[in-house]
Amino acid sequence: MALTKDLSYSEAAVLAVQREMEADARVVVLGEDVGRGGIFGQYKGLQQTFGAERVIDTPISEAAIMGAGVGMALAGLRPVVEMRVVDFALCGMDELVNQAAKNRFMFGGQGRVPLVARMPGGIWDASAAQHSQSLEAWFAHLPGVVVVSPSTPQDNYSLLRAALQCGDPVVYIEHKTLWGLRGEVDEDMAVPLGKARRVREGNAITIVSWSKQVQACTAACDALAAEGIAADLIDLRTLWLWDRETVLASCARTQRLLVVHEAVQVAGFGAEIAATAAEATGCRVARLGAPRIPVGYAPVLEAQSRVGAEAVATAAKKLLG
Amino acid sequence: MDSSNSSATPRIIGEALYRTMVRIRAFENAAEAASQGGVSAYGQQAAGSAKVRGPLHLSTGQEAVPAGVCAHLRVSDYLTSTHRGHGHTLAKGADLVRMMCELFGKATGFNGGKGGSMHIADFSVGMLGANGVVAAGLPIAVGAAHAQKVLKKNGDITVCFFGDGAINRGPFLEALNWARVYELPVLFVCEDNRWSATTASGPMTAGEGASARAASMDIAATQVDGNDVFAVHETAARLVHEVRDGGGPRLLHALTYRVKGHVSVDLAAYRDPAELAAAVETDPIARARGHLLSHGATAAALDAIENAARDEVDTALAIADAAPWPDATAAFTDVQTIGAGQWH
Ligand SMILES: Cc1ncc(C[n+]2csc(CCOP(=O)(O)OP(=O)(O)O)c2C)c(N)n1
Numbered sequence: 001m002a003l004t005k006d007l008s009y010s011e012a013a014v015l016a017v018q019r020e021m022e023a024d025a026r027v028v029v030l031g032e033d034v035g036r037g038g039i040f041g042q043y044k045g046l047q048q049t050f051g052a053e054r055v056i057d058t059p060i061s062e063a064a065i066m067g068a069g070v071g072m073a074l075a076g077l078r079p080v081v082e083m084r085v086v087d088f089a090l091c092g093m094d095e096l097v098n099q100a101a102k103n104r105f106m107f108g109g110q111g112r113v114p115l116v117a118r119m120p121g122g123i124w125d126a127s128a129a130q131h132s133q134s135l136e137a138w139f140a141h142l143p144g145v146v147v148v149s150p151s152t153p154q155d156n157y158s159l160l161r162a163a164l165q166c167g168d169p170v171v172y173i174e175h176k177t178l179w180g181l182r183g184e185v186d187e188d189m190a191v192p193l194g195k196a197r198r199v200r201e202g203n204a205i206t207i208v209s210w211s212k213q214v215q216a217c218t219a220a221c222d223a224l225a226a227e228g229i230a231a232d233l234i235d236l237r238t239l240w241l242w243d244r245e246t247v248l249a250s251c252a253r254t255q256r257l258l259v260v261h262e263a264v265q266v267a268g269f270g271a272e273i274a275a276t277a278a279e280a281t282g283c284r285v286a287r288l289g290a291p292r293i294p295v296g297y298a299p300v301l302e303a304q305s306r307v308g309a310e311a312v313a314t315a316a317k318k319l320l321g
Numbered sequence: 322m323d324s325s326n327s328s329a330t331p332r333i334i335g336e337a338l339y340r341t342m343v344r345i346r347a348f349e350n351a352a353e354a355a356s357q358g359g360v361s362a363y364g365q366q367a368a369g370s371a372k373v374r375g376p377l378h379l380s381t382g383q384e385a386v387p388a389g390v391c392a393h394l395r396v397s398d399y400l401t402s403t404h405r406g407h408g409h410t411l412a413k414g415a416d417l418v419r420m421m422c423e424l425f426g427k428a429t430g431f432n433g434g435k436g437g438s439m440h441i442a443d444f445s446v447g448m449l450g451a452n453g454v455v456a457a458g459l460p461i462a463v464g465a466a467h468a469q470k471v472l473k474k475n476g477d478i479t480v481c482f483f484g485d486g487a488i489n490r491g492p493f494l495e496a497l498n499w500a501r502v503y504e505l506p507v508l509f510v511c512e513d514n515r516w517s518a519t520t521a522s523g524p525m526t527a528g529e530g531a532s533a534r535a536a537s538m539d540i541a542a543t544q545v546d547g548n549d550v551f552a553v554h555e556t557a558a559r560l561v562h563e564v565r566d567g568g569g570p571r572l573l574h575a576l577t578y579r580v581k582g583h584v585s586v587d588l589a590a591y592r593d594p595a596e597l598a599a600a601v602e603t604d605p606i607a608r609a610r611g612h613l614l615s616h617g618a619t620a621a622a623l624d625a626i627e628n629a630a631r632d633e634v635d636t637a638l639a640i641a642d643a644a645p646w647p648d649a650t651a652a653f654t655d656v657q658t659i660g661a662g663q664w665h
Contacts, residue, residue, distance in 0.1 A: 032517070032518065032520065033518050033519045033520050035520070036519045036520070036591055039518070039519070057520055057524075057525065058525070059486070059489035059490075059517075059525040059526065060455050060456070060486045060487065060489050060490055060517055060525075061489050061490055061491075062490070063490075063491055064491075087453070087454070088454065091454070091490070125374070125375070126374035126375030126376075126426075126437065127375050127376060127439075128375065128435070128436055128437050128439060128440055128453070129435070129436075129440070129453075130439075130440075130452075130453035130454055131376075131439075131453055291652075291653065292656070292660075292661075293652050293653055293656050293661075294435075294656065296434065296435045296647075296651075296652050297374075297375060297426050297432075297434060297435055297436055297437035297440070298426030298427070298434030298435070298437075298646060298647050299374070299426065299646075300434075300646050300647055300648075300649050300652075301426075301434060301435060301647055301649070301651060301652040303649070304649060304652035304653070305652070
């Protein structure tokens with residue numbers, strides 16, 4: 001009998017790490033403030049349960065945390081590497097890009113780097129330009145890494161477990177403002193990496209999104225449905241390897257694709273999906289993301305970077321019209 | 322209770338230092354009140370009603386360090402700061418009203434509402450910005466000091482504030498090395514408040530910390546009681562003088578304490594209350610007041626300084642509240658010259 005619980009997005013993450021740590025003694029956690037449960041409670045209680053040798057507090061040293069994660073992985077551990085927010089992961093970028101992502105290939109398959117680098121992304125309310133970035137396209141661009149961005153507690157539980165079992169470096173991007181989101185979590189439900197989730201079904205238009213923007217898209221789909229437009233909404237869940245099969249099958253049916261993301265639209269991952277769909281199916285494509293501006297502090301400025309449900313519905317109708 | 326050095330500080334300077342500290346405290350107390358229920362960072366939701374939104378890192382209890390150091394600086398000297406930068410900015414001479422406007426996110430703030438507390442800056446007085454990335458200010462300070470050298474701004478210096486947690490990031494070591502290699506006019510000031518977010522810094526730091534690391538690179542370092550504004554003032558006087566004189570980089574290691582949580586909503590439940598209680602005993606403002614009173618200042622004069630600071634802050638709150646929001650189009654300005662804000 002599957003055990004189902006009502007959990008928050010952060011509690012679901014704790015449970016996922018806990019289950020993996022129970023199942024595999026090689027799983028360790030390292031990062032700033034993780035011993036106290038992490039700044040979002042996403043490691044709450046783990047140090048009490050597993051001890052300070054497996055939930056390792058570190059200095060403020062992102063480069064060393066990421067680099068040490070690579071070394072630990074090469075030497076037989078399965079580290080969860082905490083970067084706090086995606087913005088600070090940039091301080092460990094060389095260690096991720098030139099070391100973690102390259103190791104397996106560059107050394108002819110001798111080494112493997114099974115680490116999960118957690119780096120919460122997205123706009124963090126009133127936190128301005130250095131704490132609100134959506135950088136997933138940077139990582140999707142890197143051969144050698146898996147990129148995951150869950151939008152629900154269930155997915156955060158199941159995908160984090162899948163990430164820890166995957167054996168290659170995973171860039172795991174939780175959303176900075178989804179931590180309190182609650183939902184049912186079935187502990188036995190496996191969600192494979194690379195498989196999208198259909199959130200709404202319809203034949204008029206395909207909408208593809210991920211992470212928190214799935215919420216705006218869901219609201220937009222409800223508004224469109226009220227006008228008699230049935231959209232097919234796909235939550236990508238994994239950006240690399242993204243679920244081409246599901247997306248392209250939907251595009252072939254609807255002949256219309258709208259990709260929506262919180263990241264800056266220019267050179268965003270939406271461009272990759274739109275181009276792939278247009279090449280493969282000849283469907284009409286559109287993208288919707290933030291303007292190419294840093295995220296501002298004042299509410300009115302921050303709002304300029306936000307893509308809301310209304311904008312999604314408008315873009316969908318434009319594509320249909 | 323006070324440093325034996327302090328009698329060397331003339332009363333008039335003592336009262337000026339007191340005024341700086343009191344203004345910082347009043348500013349931050351008001352900002353904290355205006356942020357109630359509004360901080361979004363570290364798991365909290367921003368309430369629409371809060372006037373100051375976003376993470377607010379308070380320097381309560383640390384006021385003696387910027388007061389004592391910046392008293393020796395000129396407008397043409399540069400300053401880089403941390404995420405906890407209100408005190409540095411005020412002490413360097415920034416306008417308090419425009420600072421409050423920035424915390425409110427208003428168009429009249431120093432950053433036009435784009436930055437908020439964590440990025441407070443006033444370039445017009447050489448304050449090159451608070452920073453959201455730990456240790457990011459260190460190499461920037463080195464660059465500014467290097468420019469002062471290249472541009473032959475002889476006698477001008479750069480001061481760089483950073484926390485005890487920041488010394489464990491590479492940029493700290495890289496900046497110190499560079500500063501020494503090029504004998505740059507930079508004063509590094511470590512505000513050692515014993516905490517790094519929710520983690521005590523001591524157990525995460527090998528060796529003796531900032532001063533020992535500076536010494537290993539042949540940079541003269543001095544430790545000081547960072548809660549004794551007179552001691553900070555006197556030690557900084559010497560170091561600033563040596564740096565101005567072309568003596569190369571110096572480091573001031575100020576031992577102080579972070580009285581509040583990491584951000585204003587953080588109640589610091591992870592901390593031993595006894596540690597806080599002991600630290601509050603050495604509050605720099607109360608100590609300075611006691612010292613000044615025993616050296617000829619009158620209670621009335623010091624009360625007047627405090628009342629003036631409170632009035633100034635009240636006025637700033639009213640002005641910030643009434644100030645206009647930035648225009649939405651400002652989100653697209655100052656991005657870059659070519660193609661700013663274009664996306665389709
Ligand atoms: C590169 C980087 N890593 C982590 C953080 C998150 N963070 C913000 S402040 C802080 C603690 C900094 O401690 P310290 O340098 O001692 O300064 P203090 O907060 O004590 O003034 C941390 C970990 C950050 N802003 N930047």
